Amino acid sequence: MNEESRISHFTNPLYLQSGRILEPYDIAYNTYGSLNEKRDNCILVCHALTGSQHCSGSLNEKYGWWSNIIGPNKAIDTNEYFVICTNVIGSAFGSTSPISKIYPKDISYRFSFPVVTISDMIKAQRILLDSLDIKQLYAIIGGSMGGMQTLSFSILYPNIAKKFIALSTTHATSPYIIAFNKIMSEAIISDTNFDNGNYDLEYKPILNGLKIARMIGYLHYITKETMQNKFGRNYVNSDGLYELFGRFEIERYLDYNGENFCNKFDPLCLLYLLKAISIYDLSYGFNSLEDALKNIKNKLYLISFSGDSMFFANEMREIKTAMDAIGSSHLCDYYEVKSEYGHDSFLVECDKYADYLSNILKS
Amino acid sequence: MNEESRISHFTNPLYLQSGRILEPYDIAYNTYGSLNEKRDNCILVCHALTGSQHCSGSLNEKYGWWSNIIGPNKAIDTNEYFVICTNVIGSAFGSTSPISKIYPKDISYRFSFPVVTISDMIKAQRILLDSLDIKQLYAIIGGSMGGMQTLSFSILYPNIAKKFIALSTTHATSPYIIAFNKIMSEAIISDTNFDNGNYDLEYKPILNGLKIARMIGYLHYITKETMQNKFGRNYVNSDGLYELFGRFEIERYLDYNGENFCNKFDPLCLLYLLKAISIYDLSYGFNSLEDALKNIKNKLYLISFSGDSMFFANEMREIKTAMDAIGSSHLCDYYEVKSEYGHDSFLVECDKYADYLSNILKS
Structure with a gap:
C-alpha cells in the first residue's frame, strides 16, 4: 500500500463560523493507495475526537486506528480506492490548533485560538481537497466526531461525494454528553x-486533569457489561482490600489508560474539540x-451500534425517521449492529459491519 | 411530630472488619415519633452516600431528605412508628469520621482513619440500638448505600427486624460504579x-476536585431523558456560542450543583464512603x-427503579432470583417501579412506591 504523510500550508484566510479568521493555517493529512486517472476513486475518512490522520498503515511507527477497515483487500480497499484522512483543525497532530504558533510571532495561540466547529473542520477539508484538485469524492466516511463531519458534509456540500457513511454518531449532541464534556473540561x-x-508545551508537566478527563471519557468507550466481563470485581493482587488507595483491576486499568493518554494528547486541543x-x-x-436533511442529494448510510452509550442508536434512528418523513427514504439506509461493546464498537468490532460497508462501496 | 437529635459517645472499642479499631467513637442520630411501651415500634432508616441522620422534620433548619416518606400520616407514619436514623461512621455529620479528632490528641484522623465497610456501619448502629435498649426493630429501610446496609443487616443480624426493605441498591457494586467512584476520588x-x-478543616478552601466529583456523581442521579427534558440544548442567554467557556444550561446547573455541594460535604469523608x-x-x-442469602430469616422487600443507571434494576432482580433458587421465595418480594428519573428516583418519585411501602408496613 502506498502511504504518504503530508502537511499543506494555506496562506488565504479561513473564515470560521464564529466570524473569527485563521490565517495562515496548516492541514496535515495522510493518503493510502493511489488516485486514479479520472481522480474519482477518493474516499475521505474523518477521524474522531482522539483520532488523527493516521487511519491505516504504519507510517513513522504510528499504527492506523482503522487498520482493520482500511488497507489492501479490506472493506475500504486501498487497491481500489485512494484514501485521504486529514487531521482536523483544532487537533494537535500537525494541523493548526491551539498549540500552533501565531504567525509571525513565536508564541502559541493557547486560549486565543478561536472556537472551531464541525462545519469549520469540513470547510478546511474541502479547501484541502480543492488544492489537490479532487473535486468529486467517491465517498466520505467517519465515526463519532467523524460521523458528525460526514453528516455535515452531506448537508453543506451535498454533491461532494456519491456516498456518505456515518457511524456511531448523532445529529445533535445530547445534554447528557454535553455534561460529560463539561466535566472532562472542568477536570483539565x-x-x-x-x-x-x-503549561510548558515542550516539556509537558504531569497533567492529572487530563488523565481524569480521559478516565471520564473511557466510561463510554466500553459498556457496563464489558467492564464486568473484562475486569469483574477482581482486586489488584498486591493491594490490600482495606487500604484506602488499594485498587480493583478496573481502577488500575483506568490509571494506566489515563496516564498513557497524557503522553499522546494535548489538553488545550482536547478542550477545543x-x-x-x-x-x-x-x-x-x-x-x-428535517429542513437540514432536505439538502441531502446523494445516498446517506447510517451505521449505529445497539450498545453505544455515548451516541445512542435511537439518535441515529431519528435521522432515518426524519429522512422518511421528508420523502427521502430512498436516500437513506439505516443499519444497526447488535453490540454490547459501547461507543468504541466502530473501532473494535469491525467484523460486525465490514461486509455491510464493503457492499455499500461496491453498490 | 416529636423530633430529637443526639450524639452517643462510646468508650468501648469498635472492632472493624479490617482489623483496625475505633476507640472511642461517636454516633450521631435523629429520632422521630415516640417509642411505645413494648419498645417494638422502631424503624431504623439507613442513609445514602451524601445523606445524613436528618431524614425527616426540620431540626436546626436542616430539612429531612425523606420527608415525603417519613412523618405523621406518611408511608412511614411517625404517629405509629418510632423512626431512628443514624449518621454512619465515616460520614461527617456528627459520627466519628476522618475529620474527627483522634482522642486524646488535638489532631484529626484524616488519612490515618481506617477504611470502614458497610458491615462496620451496621455493627455500629447495632451497638447504638443496644445502648438504647432497643433489641427488636419493626423494620429496617434504606436506599442506595442505605439499601446496602439494609441487605447486610438482613444477613448478618437476621433477627434484628421483622421486615427489611431495600431500595435502589445492589448486592455487589459493579466495576462500572467502581470506575465512577475511582474517578470521583481521583478528582478529589x-x-x-x-x-x-x-486542607484547613475550619476554613475550607475552594475545592474544585470535590466539585468535579459531585458533577460526576450527578450523571447518575438523573437520566439522559430527564436531562433532555429539563435542560435540552438551551444555551445560557448571556454566553456566546463561540466562547470556549460559554455554557449550555446543563453546564451552568452542574457548576451550581457542584459548588453548592462543596459547602455541604467533606472531601475526606466522601473518599472513605x-x-x-x-x-x-x-x-x-x-x-x-446464595450462600449469603440463606441467612435471611425475616421478610426482605426489594424496590428497584427501571430508570436507575447506578444500581440497575437487574442487579436487584438477581437477589430475587437467588432467593427463589434457594427456596426462599416466601421471604422475598420484588417490586419494580417504572421510572425514567435515574438513581435519585427513590428520593424524588416517592409517590410511585409510597402505597407499596405503606402496605408492607401494615401487613
Whole structure:
C-alpha cells in the first residue's frame, strides 16, 4: 500500500463560523493507495475526537486506528480506492490548533485560538481537497466526531461525494454528553499544572486533569457489561482490600489508560474539540432537522451500534425517521449492529459491519 | 411530630472488619415519633452516600431528605412508628469520621482513619440500638448505600427486624460504579487545594476536585431523558456560542450543583464512603450470593427503579432470583417501579412506591 504523510500550508484566510479568521493555517493529512486517472476513486475518512490522520498503515511507527477497515483487500480497499484522512483543525497532530504558533510571532495561540466547529473542520477539508484538485469524492466516511463531519458534509456540500457513511454518531449532541464534556473540561482546567493553559508545551508537566478527563471519557468507550466481563470485581493482587488507595483491576486499568493518554494528547486541543462536539447540531441555521436533511442529494448510510452509550442508536434512528418523513427514504439506509461493546464498537468490532460497508462501496 | 437529635459517645472499642479499631467513637442520630411501651415500634432508616441522620422534620433548619416518606400520616407514619436514623461512621455529620479528632490528641484522623465497610456501619448502629435498649426493630429501610446496609443487616443480624426493605441498591457494586467512584476520588485527590488531605478543616478552601466529583456523581442521579427534558440544548442567554467557556444550561446547573455541594460535604469523608461502597459485596465471607442469602430469616422487600443507571434494576432482580433458587421465595418480594428519573428516583418519585411501602408496613 502506498502511504504518504503530508502537511499543506494555506496562506488565504479561513473564515470560521464564529466570524473569527485563521490565517495562515496548516492541514496535515495522510493518503493510502493511489488516485486514479479520472481522480474519482477518493474516499475521505474523518477521524474522531482522539483520532488523527493516521487511519491505516504504519507510517513513522504510528499504527492506523482503522487498520482493520482500511488497507489492501479490506472493506475500504486501498487497491481500489485512494484514501485521504486529514487531521482536523483544532487537533494537535500537525494541523493548526491551539498549540500552533501565531504567525509571525513565536508564541502559541493557547486560549486565543478561536472556537472551531464541525462545519469549520469540513470547510478546511474541502479547501484541502480543492488544492489537490479532487473535486468529486467517491465517498466520505467517519465515526463519532467523524460521523458528525460526514453528516455535515452531506448537508453543506451535498454533491461532494456519491456516498456518505456515518457511524456511531448523532445529529445533535445530547445534554447528557454535553455534561460529560463539561466535566472532562472542568477536570483539565482545574489542574494547577495546566496553569490556565500556560503549561510548558515542550516539556509537558504531569497533567492529572487530563488523565481524569480521559478516565471520564473511557466510561463510554466500553459498556457496563464489558467492564464486568473484562475486569469483574477482581482486586489488584498486591493491594490490600482495606487500604484506602488499594485498587480493583478496573481502577488500575483506568490509571494506566489515563496516564498513557497524557503522553499522546494535548489538553488545550482536547478542550477545543470537546467544545466543537458540544455545540454541534446538524439543524443549526435551519428551521429543523428535517429542513437540514432536505439538502441531502446523494445516498446517506447510517451505521449505529445497539450498545453505544455515548451516541445512542435511537439518535441515529431519528435521522432515518426524519429522512422518511421528508420523502427521502430512498436516500437513506439505516443499519444497526447488535453490540454490547459501547461507543468504541466502530473501532473494535469491525467484523460486525465490514461486509455491510464493503457492499455499500461496491453498490 | 416529636423530633430529637443526639450524639452517643462510646468508650468501648469498635472492632472493624479490617482489623483496625475505633476507640472511642461517636454516633450521631435523629429520632422521630415516640417509642411505645413494648419498645417494638422502631424503624431504623439507613442513609445514602451524601445523606445524613436528618431524614425527616426540620431540626436546626436542616430539612429531612425523606420527608415525603417519613412523618405523621406518611408511608412511614411517625404517629405509629418510632423512626431512628443514624449518621454512619465515616460520614461527617456528627459520627466519628476522618475529620474527627483522634482522642486524646488535638489532631484529626484524616488519612490515618481506617477504611470502614458497610458491615462496620451496621455493627455500629447495632451497638447504638443496644445502648438504647432497643433489641427488636419493626423494620429496617434504606436506599442506595442505605439499601446496602439494609441487605447486610438482613444477613448478618437476621433477627434484628421483622421486615427489611431495600431500595435502589445492589448486592455487589459493579466495576462500572467502581470506575465512577475511582474517578470521583481521583478528582478529589488531584486537587492541590485538597493538599493531600491536609486542607484547613475550619476554613475550607475552594475545592474544585470535590466539585468535579459531585458533577460526576450527578450523571447518575438523573437520566439522559430527564436531562433532555429539563435542560435540552438551551444555551445560557448571556454566553456566546463561540466562547470556549460559554455554557449550555446543563453546564451552568452542574457548576451550581457542584459548588453548592462543596459547602455541604467533606472531601475526606466522601473518599472513605466511596471506598466503602466500592468494596461492598454481600457475598463477602460466603461461598456465593446464595450462600449469603440463606441467612435471611425475616421478610426482605426489594424496590428497584427501571430508570436507575447506578444500581440497575437487574442487579436487584438477581437477589430475587437467588432467593427463589434457594427456596426462599416466601421471604422475598420484588417490586419494580417504572421510572425514567435515574438513581435519585427513590428520593424524588416517592409517590410511585409510597402505597407499596405503606402496605408492607401494615401487613
